[in-house]
Amino acid sequence: MYSVDRIQHASPARREHRAGSMAIFFFLASVLCLDANAQSTDFTFQGHLTDNGDLANALYDFRFELFDADTNGASLGIGTRPA
Numbered sequence: 001m002y003s004v005d006r007i008q009h010a011s012p013a014r015r016e017h018r019a020g021s022m023a024i025f026f027f028l029a030s031v032l033c034l035d036a037n038a039q040s041t042d043f044t045f046q047g048h049l050t051d052n053g054d055l056a057n058a059l060y061d062f063r064f065e066l067f068d069a070d071t072n073g074a075s076l077g078i079g080t081r082p083a
Contacts, residue, residue, distance in 0.1 A: 041081065 049056035062081040067073035 049060070051058070051060075064081065065080045066076040066078055066079075
């Protein structure tokens with residue numbers, strides 16, 4: 001057992017080092033958080049669309065639905081992207 005007399009408190013230099021380390025940590029954490037930007041509503045479609053067998057060549061409204069599983073999933077929401 002240690003007695004109260006043997007407990008050593010951190011020296012001022014060690015406290016300054018710890019404070020500096022914490023400041024660097026929080027600075028880096030805040031910089032990394034600033035890089036998280038929202039996604040735009042634009043997307044790239046790689047493929048082709050057909051309308052009655054012909055290539056689609058007009059403005060179309062898109063409807064997207066998000067599910068919680070690959071098969072037999074419950075719908076989490078529907079979004080429409082107008083032309």
